[in-house]
Amino acid sequence: MSIEAPLFLLALPVVLLPFLIRWIRPPRPLSVAFSQMRILDKVLRRTVPMRRINPWLLYLIRMLAALVLVLLPLGIYLAAAGRGSGRAAVLFLVDDTFHARTRTEAGSSLWDCYRGIVSTRLDGLPLASSAALLGWSGRRLEWRGPSELKKALGQMPPTYGREDWLGVKQGIRALRRSRSQSRMELVLVSSGRAGEPSGLEQALMQLSEEDRLEMVSVGEKLLGNYSLRARVLPRKGGALVAGDISPPAPGVAASAKLVLRSPSGQTAQQQFEISAGKAAPIYWEVAGEGFAQGVLSLDLQDGLELDNSHYFTAEAGRELRVMLLDQKSSRERLKDAGYYLREGLKVLEERGVLNLDERDPRDWRGLLGAPADVAVLHDPPFLSDEEAAALLSFANSGGDVVLVAGPETDPETMDKRLGQALPAALKEIQKTDCRLAPEGEWGRRCPRMMATPFRLRWLFYRLAPGARVILSFQDGVPFWICVPLGGGRVHLISTPFQLAWSDAVVVGDFPRFLQEMVSALSSPLRRGRGAIAIRMGEPFPRDFSSVRALMGPQPADLDEAGAAPGLYRCVLQDGAEVVLPCNFDPGVEEARSPIGEPRKKGGLSAPPSGRIRLDAACAVIFGLMLLAEAGYLLAKRSVPLS
Amino acid sequence: MELDLAKEVLHLVDRMAFVPRIRTRDVLAGRHKSPRSGTSTDFLEYRDYSPGEYAGDIDWKASARLDRVLVKRKEHAGLIQNWLVLDGSSSMAFPSPESSKYRMQVILAGVISHLLVAQGDSVGLAMEKEAAAFVTFPPKRTREGVTEIVRDLCSYFPRNSSSSVIGACRFISGRLRRPAVVWVMTDLDSEPSTLMEAAGTLVERGHEVRLFHLVHPYEEDLPWKGNCLFQDLEYAFRDRLLHPEHLAALYREIYKEHVACVSEGLGSMGAAFQRIDVTSPLEDILPLIFSEQ
Numbered sequence: 001m002s003i004e005a006p007l008f009l010l011a012l013p014v015v016l017l018p019f020l021i022r023w024i025r026p027p028r029p030l031s032v033a034f035s036q037m038r039i040l041d042k043v044l045r046r047t048v049p050m051r052r053i054n055p056w057l058l059y060l061i062r063m064l065a066a067l068v069l070v071l072l073p074l075g076i077y078l079a080a081a082g083r084g085s086g087r088a089a090v091l092f093l094v095d096d097t098f099h100a101r102t103r104t105e106a107g108s109s110l111w112d113c114y115r116g117i118v119s120t121r122l123d124g125l126p127l128a129s130s131a132a133l134l135g136w137s138g139r140r141l142e143w144r145g146p147s148e149l150k151k152a153l154g155q156m157p158p159t160y161g162r163e164d165w166l167g168v169k170q171g172i173r174a175l176r177r178s179r180s181q182s183r184m185e186l187v188l189v190s191s192g193r194a195g196e197p198s199g200l201e202q203a204l205m206q207l208s209e210e211d212r213l214e215m216v217s218v219g220e221k222l223l224g225n226y227s228l229r230a231r232v233l234p235r236k237g238g239a240l241v242a243g244d245i246s247p248p249a250p251g252v253a254a255s256a257k258l259v260l261r262s263p264s265g266q267t268a269q270q271q272f273e274i275s276a277g278k279a280a281p282i283y284w285e286v287a288g289e290g291f292a293q294g295v296l297s298l299d300l301q302d303g304l305e306l307d308n309s310h311y312f313t314a315e316a317g318r319e320l321r322v323m324l325l326d327q328k329s330s331r332e333r334l335k336d337a338g339y340y341l342r343e344g345l346k347v348l349e350e351r352g353v354l355n356l357d358e359r360d361p362r363d364w365r366g367l368l369g370a371p372a373d374v375a376v377l378h379d380p381p382f383l384s385d386e387e388a389a390a391l392l393s394f395a396n397s398g399g400d401v402v403l404v405a406g407p408e409t410d411p412e413t414m415d416k417r418l419g420q421a422l423p424a425a426l427k428e429i430q431k432t433d434c435r436l437a438p439e440g441e442w443g444r445r446c447p448r449m450m451a452t453p454f455r456l457r458w459l460f461y462r463l464a465p466g467a468r469v470i471l472s473f474q475d476g477v478p479f480w481i482c483v484p485l486g487g488g489r490v491h492l493i494s495t496p497f498q499l500a501w502s503d504a505v506v507v508g509d510f511p512r513f514l515q516e517m518v519s520a521l522s523s524p525l526r527r528g529r530g531a532i533a534i535r536m537g538e539p540f541p542r543d544f545s546s547v548r549a550l551m552g553p554q555p556a557d558l559d560e561a562g563a564a565p566g567l568y569r570c571v572l573q574d575g576a577e578v579v580l581p582c583n584f585d586p587g588v589e590e591a592r593s594p595i596g597e598p599r600k601k602g603g604l605s606a607p608p609s610g611r612i613r614l615d616a617a618c619a620v621i622f623g624l625m626l627l628a629e630a631g632y633l634l635a636k637r638s639v640p641l642s
Numbered sequence: 643m644e645l646d647l648a649k650e651v652l653h654l655v656d657r658m659a660f661v662p663r664i665r666t667r668d669v670l671a672g673r674h675k676s677p678r679s680g681t682s683t684d685f686l687e688y689r690d691y692s693p694g695e696y697a698g699d700i701d702w703k704a705s706a707r708l709d710r711v712l713v714k715r716k717e718h719a720g721l722i723q724n725w726l727v728l729d730g731s732s733s734m735a736f737p738s739p740e741s742s743k744y745r746m747q748v749i750l751a752g753v754i755s756h757l758l759v760a761q762g763d764s765v766g767l768a769m770e771k772e773a774a775a776f777v778t779f780p781p782k783r784t785r786e787g788v789t790e791i792v793r794d795l796c797s798y799f800p801r802n803s804s805s806s807v808i809g810a811c812r813f814i815s816g817r818l819r820r821p822a823v824v825w826v827m828t829d830l831d832s833e834p835s836t837l838m839e840a841a842g843t844l845v846e847r848g849h850e851v852r853l854f855h856l857v858h859p860y861e862e863d864l865p866w867k868g869n870c871l872f873q874d875l876e877y878a879f880r881d882r883l884l885h886p887e888h889l890a891a892l893y894r895e896i897y898k899e900h901v902a903c904v905s906e907g908l909g910s911m912g913a914a915f916q917r918i919d920v921t922s923p924l925e926d927i928l929p930l931i932f933s934e935q
Contacts, residue, residue, distance in 0.1 A: 029868070029869040029870050029871040029883055030866060030868060030869070030870045030871065031870075031871045031873060032866055032870050032871065032872050032873065033735070033736065033737075033873050033875050034736065034861075034872045034873065034874065034875065035732075035733035035734075035735075035736035035743075035829060035831055035858075035861060035875055036733070036829075036831060036861050036897065037872065037874040037875075037876075037877075037880045037882070038831060038832075038833075039893065039896055039897050039900055040872060040882060040884075040889075040893065041880070041882075042896050043889050043892050043893045043896055044882065044884075044889070046892060046896075047888075047889060047892060
């Protein structure tokens, strides 16, 4: 049994108040030896009927208070009895991702099937039951009655997003907390595809032993529905198309053809076989000049038209692939020079910001053609010709090479091996007490990092032509310099991420600082492109390589009625903003950016129920009545005649 | 009760005089008019001479004028009896022994007695201390008599007494043989009809009744607030626990009706009624006592 209004317990001491008042200050009337009692009796004879009203009124108030005292526990008992009859709260875990838009052979969509299943279940629940809905995209409908949930579900479309298992985990926890539920019945409604198994399993680990899990799948045959995530990267002598195609549902295998059309009209095609229930990775190297600026399109060869019900190419950008080239200097973790950087990048990998690949820096062969976007060389003591050549080749091919200078770094070797590719020559290690200059987003997102002084730093000199300072110290000494090289860039950072050089590695926002660095690495330094509208389903125009981030409709995009006009913005890797057709409903809540935090706009959580709880109302009324009586007793204290 | 009618108090009445309305039938010579003709210098009337009368009373000038023998009759100035009828009920103890209505009553009784004795009148006292237990002093014209009265009054303080001034009025009305001035002092804590009946009996028998209503302002206003236990000074079982502020307005109204009933009733039968505020200074009270009404 639980008390539905535990705050009522705070009002219980008020019951003692009248007794305390009477005990501490018993009402002693003023004694008056009066001479005209004869006349006073005449007065009393005339006023007796009126005097008798007040005590009755007080008696009525007391009876009402006693009635509340009796009814309240009774209400609690009945509520507990009802709850103990076996109907726990029911939580529907429904696949509301883009897969839910898959059509069935019968002509409806998976989402309609899911809704039907949930509605049928809700109809079978008692009226007093509570039910909630949690989508795989992370959005949720809070606890409410079965009929209310059914109504809200009827107005809720699926999203265009992907699964958010972290959101699902948090949703289960939040729903359990909001209801103080000790036991839940979980109904998993999907098409039978497991999505990312580890994600779903981890989400379901939020369930306790008392919870009951039921899995319901749709038995309909499904038609095609795919999600393409791809980008075209320039490579020497050609381009690289990297990404994946996600299938709609298990049991659906298909073929897909990617077509890359260069500005000169050349086309390249690649067939992909998509296995049932698995995303097909795309790593397609295209030879030929001009393809780096090519247009990518998808042909699924199933005769279906490219419309918004079936195909869409709008996707959140993939994680940045970071290759860490760092040789462990010590077996003891904290004494390893690259410990903090490695751990920081691992945190970002867990967050889905990047994809980390750790390699031995001496494996220079593996560096060539590696599927990476950024190669980080941490405090290299030595750089051979082959290693230097591999790095430069990587940069020329469009990758970012990040050299983190440290105590072991040999300036002469760097200068000799990398030459003009190095953004600046390393001069010497200097003792300092300087902090980084908090420019723009750096200061806002990493304030503690900006406020922590550095003890040691490398001084640069002789900046290479075209080099740019991305971040500097407050005294103007560069911290991070970059120079373009071929299709990519070479970066130089003046301090390693070691405790001996700065306490910045142990401040709370060090991972955020790394994330900002990764964000800066994944975007070009130039800005200023105009927005271009693209219809859903159309291939990306030539100047776009990939989608870096998705943002939901911004306030400036909404019309006067507050509705999204059907467009949303994308910020591409080269910094351009793209306005894409927005098929999200107004107020859709989430679009994930690989860099930074998920952006949420609006929400589909249902507003809290406006039902006033009878027990809480009784507690409030009872408390007020007791306070009124206490005030009445206090006011009746006698006042001596002065 | 300690009381010293010092000269500071008594001198206030030195220049006062009391002239009753009734005519005395006292044969003794005094200041007040008497229905008898006597040896006063005040002319009363002319009357025909009857044989055998004292020839010295013949007014020869008037007789010569009117051509018949006339006798001049002069007024007879006689003495008048005064009776103090005091209220010895417990209600006179209000509000406190130091400032009670009874104390003021005794002071007034002493002052009145002093004045009357000074002008040659006699003063007696009647008071009911307990039910049917009266204390009386026959009228005397001496200061010692006044002192004795005052001393006796001071030796008594009304407590738990259910006596009434009505009883004293009835007591003396059966004993008075000649017209007298009856000075009644009471706080009107009795039934108006009964009081007026007693006063009316005295008036019918030719006595002059002067009733003084001794009142404390608290009795008229009922100024208390809050939870009050009103204890009857006379009867213990008449205690009442009240909130007087809720009843004050109605109480004042009924009290006024009560007093008006008595005053109008007494006025209609020719008795005098005067309200005396016991908290007022004596300089203000005494002119009211002896004023003609």
